[in-house]
Amino acid sequence: MPESFLAALRVVLPMALLIILGVGVRKAGIMDRTVMRNVDKLTFRVFMPVLLFKNIYETDLSQSFAPEEAVFAALSLVLVIFPTALLLPPRLVKSRAQAASIGQAMIRSNYILFGIAVAESIFGEGNVGPVALLGAIVVPLTNALSVIVLEMGRSGRAEPKRLVLSILKNPMVVAALAAIAASALPFRMPELLWGVVKDVAGVTTTISFISLGVGLDLGQARANRRPLFLGLALRMVLIPLIFLPLSVALGFRNQSLCGLMVLFAAPTAVASYPMAVAMGADGPLAGQLVCAGTILSIFTMFFYTFLFRSLGML
Template sequence: MFENFMTALRVVLPLALFMGIGVLVRTFKVVDRPTMRKVDGLCFRLFMPTLLFKNIYESDVLHHMDGWGFLYVLVCILILFFVAGLLLPRRLLPDGDSAAAVGQAMIRPNYILFGIAVGTSIFGSGSAGIGIVALFGALIVPLVNIFSTLILELNRSGKADLKNLFLSILKNPMIIATLFALTLLALNIRIPDLLYTVVSDVAGVTTTIAFISLGVSLDLSQTLSNRRTLILAVLSRMVLIPLIFLPLSIALGFRDGALCALMIFFAAPTAVASYPMAVAMGADGPLAGQLVCSTTVTSIFTIFCWTFLLRTFGLM
């Protein structure tokens, strides 16, 4: 019991401390939010794809591909898209802009950032477990990007541009990194050690920089203006969705790396990228930012609880 408690603590404590450093950095005006937004862009285009590439490349994922798991993820995303992304926000919220922001928050987890960090803490770098977590991410990230865009467009304007969706998938750095890693593994091509050292060093700073940047962006001062909507959305995203889907995942036989991937998918906070995307597409930007902050703070407690429970019952 104590060992499982410490494992869960090791998962969330570094993440909480990194975000705390980010809050202090902003408080003492060491760096401002506009600067960190540029850092966020660098994380998305360089650091996170490199980390995803490294974890797939170092793991024997070609022998651990789970077609049933991928099908299950697709079905779950479709359910979340129609129910949590479109149906409930439209019925509960008075305007399309707010419904779009909440709908996106329900379906778009901060998977790469939290998934790789949590998976590495539990299974270790280079393990089959973290490889499976990374591979699930390669499926989850583009799918939730597609459906998030559809939610924003359908709630806001009632239509969506499928051509732009397809092009955005092809240009997504996470997709490019995943395909590159899988191609090298399939062809049994090994990167020279001298070059791979640079890849490892770049990947190694991702978690630290990304979570400090996340801490800089956290601002709960405006949440009171939307407290009813935020309470409903946070409870749905961080409590209700994992309570429904994680027991179902366990009952269907998912364990270890696959169950960890599903835990992150269902219990991770809303992705930071949902805020600029909501602003760019004309949804309720302030509400989207408040959802990111609120779910991120809540996730420290909920991910700890889920990790502790799943480890205690020997499921992960």
Template sequence: MSNFIFSLNATVPVFFVIFMGWVFRRTGIIDERFSEVNDKLSFKILFPVLLFRDISAADLRQDFDIKFAAFCFISTAACFCVIWILAEIFIKDKTIIGSFVQGSFRGSAAILGVAFVENMYGNAGMVPLMIVAAVPLYNIFSVIILTVRGKESKKLSFKKLMLSIAKNPMIIGIVSGLPFAVLRIDFPDMVDKCINNLSSLAMPLALLAVGASFQGKDAVKKIRPSIIASLIKLVIQPAIILPIAIMMGFKNQEIIALLIMTGAPTTVSSFIMAKNMNNDAELASSIVVITTLFSSVTITAIIFIFKTFGYV
């Protein structure tokens, strides 16, 4: 029961802000212009700063486990590749593939990971290592799929594709943070507060944008791919990756970190990226809403099962 309450505490506030964004848009408190400016601000400034903060703060020297880091890296890459291949085979409407693939594999690992593990074990454990191994891949793969499957993709040569990836604000934020994580460079308090102030704006503004852009009629039209992507994100990925992790000897904090990596709700930044990179924003928004709504049930159920069998 305590795990269920904790899951609700993690997901209900997120869903509430999304709902308020929808209410504000319908009542005219925010308009299309606000959403456009907010999207650009989040994509170009706030989320890159948030990623920079999370990556730079990770302590790679403490409890470094190359086996665990490699597992996070390989499983993330494998999930992305398999989902993309299957999407290309089975999805007839190729315009939704970018948002579908991103929504299916990219979770809120950095946001929920530390909170869950600290709540259960008292410290972050392997989560910073998981964040460094998986979160950069989330963003790199997202940029690749959204660029390749975006509306402007036919105009892109390989050189332009690589340049587009290198210039992506999310990638710049990650790459900029890695040297600080590796060298353990601490910022002066004043700089640290400035970074935290900017990064703290990213999630609430992005969640408001998701709610403001959510169109019930459009969501219903795309309910099938939304549900399939949500099932992949919340159920299928954990059902495949976690048993493999257990067979490889991972347990306790490692399993919870992997659960958050594979089964956390789709991150709200996926909507921001899909919209700004000319992909299906409505589908991206629907996946964020559905996975956020149901993740408290799926995550709690998985934790309960694993606790019952003594794996966490």
């Protein structure tokens, strides 16, 4: 029991401390939300794609591939979560922009930041291949599905040509495809260049969670309390309650279960905020869903990690 508690604490404590640091940075006047928005753009367009590239590139695709896990994750996203995200939020809120932000929040978990961080906290560095590989599959997929939800939210319809272009220009999709292509080459990346990739990827988690703390605005969240509550209930309660028991029932364990736990239980991706703004959804609501979900995940991810470790499943 103590070991399970410590493993769960290792997952959530660093994230909580970085968010608190971000709040302190803002209150001390070192950096304000306006400046941090530019940092968020840099994170979305550079840091996160580089981190995703690194995670995929250093994963041995031939050794780590678990087809049943990938198939289950993809089918869950495409056949259940995506249609629900497209159809349910417009029935719960009147604003099309708010519905689009809630729909994106349902689809897009913070797999890039939580996946490797949680897996390394539980299994140790170098033992996260299956988790990284699942990310190589679900991150481009969730980004593509998010583009469709946001386009539908903006115009009420989705032009195929525009959708394809939006998906192909998405930095996460580009990074994933580039990493897979680079992995297929008969030679490895030069060490000097690989060192730069690792250095850039290494700052992503720290900057992203500090940014969440800087951008945290509880006063603005009160004005959006109903759509915020609905989005959190769908992302942080409904989806995990459906898909985590199903994952366990299907026999997924250890790294495979860890990857699915992050996919279904992690909060909304940090990158969903700048993407919502860029595509005409409700940007403030998208940011609040990220911040509130991340704070809530400190408790929920602790609970799931502790539960599965105690049951010997992780």
